Amino acid sequence: MTMKGGTGKTTTAVCLSHGLSLAGKRVLLVDCDPQRSAATSFGVKGERGLAELLTSGEVDILQVRDNLFFIDSGGRRLAEVELVLGSHENRERRLSEALKHLKGCDYVICDCSPSLNLININALVYCDEVIIPVSMDYLAERGATETAGIIEEIHAFNSRKPISFRLLPTFYDSRTRLAHRVLEDLRERFGDRLLTTVIRMNQAIKEAPGQQKTIFEHAPLSRGAFDYYHLTEEILGRDRPGESRVGESQGS
Numbered sequence: 516m517t518m519k520g521g522t523g524k525t526t527t528a529v530c531l532s533h534g535l536s537l538a539g540k541r542v543l544l545v546d547c548d549p550q551r552s553a554a555t556s557f558g559v560k561g562e563r564g565l566a567e568l569l570t571s572g573e574v575d576i577l578q579v580r581d582n583l584f585f586i587d588s589g590g591r592r593l594a595e596v597e598l599v600l601g602s603h604e605n606r607e608r609r610l611s612e613a614l615k616h617l618k619g620c621d622y623v624i625c626d627c628s629p630s631l632n633l634i635n636i637n638a639l640v641y642c643d644e645v646i647i648p649v650s651m652d653y654l655a656e657r658g659a660t661e662t663a664g665i666i667e668e669i670h671a672f673n674s675r676k677p678i679s680f681r682l683l684p685t686f687y688d689s690r691t692r693l694a695h696r697v698l699e700d701l702r703e704r705f706g707d708r709l710l711t712t713v714i715r716m717n718q719a720i721k722e723a724p725g726q727q728k729t730i731f732e733h734a735p736l737s738r739g740a741f742d743y744y745h746l747t748e749e750i751l752g753r754d755r756p757g758e759s760r761v762g763e764s765q766g767s
Contacts, residue, residue, distance in 0.1 A: 522648040522655050523685035525552040526720060526730075527746075528626035531646075533729040534747030536582035540621040543576070546588040547638050548628035554587045558727035564589030566596045569609045569637075580729075584620075597633045607669075610637035631665065639669050645680040646710075649701060651687050651694035656701060663705075683746065685714040712746040714739070 525548070532544040545565060546553040554560060561575040566589030568574040577585045589596070600606045614623065625638040639645065645666055649659045659682055666680050682705055688694045701709050714720075719734035726732075730739045 522629075522650040522658075523683075523714060523720075524629065524648050525556065525626055526724070527646065527648050527683060527685070527714070527743075528624055529553055529556045529724075530720075530730050530743040531746060531750065532583055532622075532624050533580060533731055534743055535622050535750070536580055537731060538747060538751060539582065540751075541582050541584075541619060542622045542624065543584045543586065543617070543620045544579075545586045545623065545625045545638075547593075547625050547634050548588055549590055549594045550628065551588050551590050552724075553626045554585070556724040556727065556729075557585060559585060559587065561585070561587030561589075564593070565634075566590075566592035568613050569596055569600065572613060574613075593634060600633055606633060607636045607640050610634075611641045614641065636669060639666060639678070643678055645678060646683050647680060648683045648685045648714075649697075650685050651691075651697045653693075653697070656697050659701070660704070663708075680708065682709045683712065683714065684709070686716055687713045688716045710746070710749060712742060712749050714742045714746070717742070 528544060532542045536542045544553060547565060551560075557579045559577050559579055561577055563573050563575045564587035565574070568586065574586055577587070579585045600609060603609070605612075610625075617623070623641075625642060627635045627638050647659050647662050649655045663680055663682075666678065682701060684698055684701065687698065698713070715738050717730075717737055717739035719737040720730055720739035723730050723733035723739075730737065730743055734740055
């Protein structure tokens, strides 16, 4: 994963999860970040989170909305677990093993931290597709390119077929030349790997987590709600029938 934060990663994980659940899909959102930003967005805390799932197999799965379920990261405990797992065999497949018997979910979405670590590698090995949010600035564009390369390297090393990755433009401000230039650069460099959805700058998106609501609840008629509704429709329109596992990379 790249070290570039501030690209709308957690916001996208939360809003896409809720959007899919509103469309009637059963969704599990897994917070893979010790900072617990996704948990904070919903105002919940699981006593047994991802940290316990990876070690003992025990976990609290919280229902946060209709059709939407959540696994807390465990906060600081997750960072400690990473040190423990480092010496274990098949350490990059612990998440896959822990969730291999999961049933009844149409989508599993992993919200990852903005760093390259063992927990994120576990998420990459588990997921079928990665969505890379890219804010409209030079550093985020460069970070997206590095992230794409890391994804391909990890899956080549693990002898699995490369997973699909898509880029999602975020924080787009049509009034600035930089935003236009970065978006065009992404289209030229990544082609059809760039999602057609563009998440525009919208104050309501920033306000929603403070109310412990998603954009669909906080401001359902806002541009932000429209953009994430469009992203939901794009994901639903492209996916094949059956369970999908989606990872969100880069910073929140």
